[in-house]
Amino acid sequence: MYKVRMRFSKKxxxxxxSHLDLARVMERALRRADVPLCFTQGFNPHPKISFATALALGVSSDGEYVDIEIEEKIDLNILKEKINKELPEGIHIIQCQYIDVKSKPLMAVIEYSTYxxxxxxxxxxxxxxxxALIKDFMKNKEIIIHKIVKKKNKTREKEINIRPFIRNLELLNKEDCNCIFKMTLATGSKGNLKPEVLIEQLKDRMKISILLDSIRVHRLGLYSIKDERLIEPLEIGR
Structure with missing residues (x-):
């Protein structure tokens, strides 16, 4: 048995x-490409395919990841080519890497996304x-948002400090009223912050007249942390 980690784009x-539909598309492509997938045991066996964190609807990406387990070793260039032939336009495998079969699943290692x-x-x-406004915004030790939480058919308002979820925020480019921001935000089980929420806080707190319906988000990649350094999933478990 071998484990392959694949980076792909979604555009x-x-x-x-949806993420569920993406999983179906990927499984169908793998089957049509005759990839020798490993299956789970039991009454309802299914292929061993696991994705990283889900991407929100309407967000494009160059840095999505999926792990598959296969029964026999295959040349990775051939594997990538065969799968891409079966995938629909807009989804494309960029890179494949064999990783340790015992390596942690993607959901357990992803900590940040860059957008x-x-x-x-x-x-x-x-x-x-x-x-200067962005710099002042990042000096805040607390950035509190209010979130409605539903539990046991009861709803309540919860205060969340999102400042620890913001690793980096910078202005990449500005032409007239058009702005491009780059940000690295917490993603995964330890915390999750959507770019749209950060932009809303930037607008409300710093009084920047951002038109919220103009926001377009593109994910560059997913990362884990090692020695305070961002590392890509393909570097993990080699």
Missing amino acids: DFMIFI IVRCVLADDVNEDKLN
């Missing part, structure tokens, strides 16, 4: 399919002033 019309966020300002702001 174009595929950004509007590019494009948005439009209602009122133009000087680039230096915008950078």
Whole structure:
């Protein structure tokens, strides 16, 4: 038995399919490509395929990951080519890597995501002033949001400090009222912060006139942490 970790992109019309539909598309492509998948035991065996954290609807990505377990070793270039022939336009395998069969699942190792966020300002702001506002925003030790939590048919409002979930925020580019931000945010079981939530807080706290309906999000990659350094999933478990 061998384990293969694959990085893939999700773009174009595929950004509007759910994570469940993505899993079905990937499984169908693997079967059509005659990949010798390993299956679980029991009355309802299914192929051993596991994804990293789900991508929100409408978000494109160059850095999604899936692990598959196969019964026999295959040349990775041939494997990638065979799967890509069966995948629909908008989903494309970028890279494959054999990893240790005993390595932790993707969901257990992912801690951060890096995003590019494009948005439009209602009122133009000087680039230096915008950078200063971002710097001041990042100086906050607490950034409290209120979230409605439902448990046992009861709802309550919960305060969450999202500041520990923000590793990095910077302005990459600004042309007139068009802005491009880059951010690295917590993702996974230890914490999760959506880029849209951060942009909303940036707008409300720093009074930046961001048009929220103009936000477009693209995920660059998923990462784990090792010695305070971001590492890609393909580097883990080799």
